[in-house]
Amino acid sequence: MEAVKRSRPRVSRRDWIEAAYQELIRAGEPGVSINALAARLGVTKGSFYWHFRDRPELLSALLDRWAHERTGEVLTLALGTTPDPRERLRRILALGREVAPLDRAMRLWAQHDPAAAEAVRHADRTMLDHLASCLTDLGFPAPDARLRALLMLRAWVGGYLVAPPDGPSLDGPSPDGNDALTDPDALLDLFLGRP
Amino acid sequence: MEAVKRSRPRVSRRDWIEAAYQELIRAGEPGVSINALAARLGVTKGSFYWHFRDRPELLSALLDRWAHERTGEVLTLALGTTPDPRERLRRILALGREVAPLDRAMRLWAQHDPAAAEAVRHADRTMLDHLASCLTDLGFPAPDARLRALLMLRAWVGGYLVAPPDGPSLDGPSPDGNDALTDPDALLDLFLGRP
DNA sequence: CAGCGAACATACTGCTGAGTATGGTTCCGT
């Protein structure tokens, strides 16, 4: 618990961005405060205002970092040479679970920030394109595929705002605590009609 | 623009709650500030702290008001003696469009407030029950109906966090400006399989 | 008309978080 007072705290600009990224995941955009980050990094605000002009500049850097990370992830999805479209969809769902807290924080942030909204909008465009391509490969006609892709995305992010109704009404004690909504195959069966 | 200095401003407790309700719809929970409401009502904070103990009490009153309004709306849906389940589903979608801004504000608020989360949770339970009953009436088996109901709800509220991709990628200029996502019949066709 | 209490105004405190000013380190090159 004793803070290491060894010679240099010395925090770089990337360290600030990374710490802000973690706090963004934890507590959302309002949670990324200069003082909190400074305490977390073991320095003071003097360090921050050396590397950044103001708070919006840090937030803008966060948007850039997220955009790069997102395009990288979706690129690995697209370049992952898997001919089976259904397997590609399952990988998308698997990726969605990993990035869920960050994705959630970004979308909540985008509700009151035009720049964040634009970033999310752009990420959604490419994601929708990927989803729709998988669906067309599965035999859906083009307009139907785009509509189904948008519905899949909305149903996914809708989980951020709808608490799971586990318990009171439906008492069936699921053995592992997770219902069919976290099972990729059950979800795909629902969205693809029925195979 | 000249403030009416006619004898008594005299604002009641319900006026405060109503004004806070409007501001909640406009700018969400962080937007409902005492000073802003006082300016909107033409009074000062002295009035507020006469009718309310503190801000949490006002927010609690807002939750109560929303809960009552919600149960009333869903009751009119349930008591509306319409034997056709599909028509009942369309009415739910129609209701959803009216309450969209308020519903959105409530769910965003519920992300960082346990009381609001509980209120939304309760409202979702009854709404899910209603949706599931419609789906069972349409012939879906019980577990499938509950799952589809939850997916419908999530897809609906997911629209709050996913901006419509109208424009850049898909260039087809829709004549009325609205795509199939705002058309109840197209949505129902998608969720119910295909009739 | 006296006066009492409900309803509000005025003017304050206190806190929190962004932003600034300035001085003190540490390091690096010449």
Added chain:
DNA sequence: ACGGAACCATACTCAGCAGTATGTTCGCTG
């Protein structure tokens, strides 16, 4: 070794908002 720049600490200002304390007006009642 020394001067300057990168880097950070200290200590402040300022604005916004919740909450409080107390004065002030209105309306009613005896």
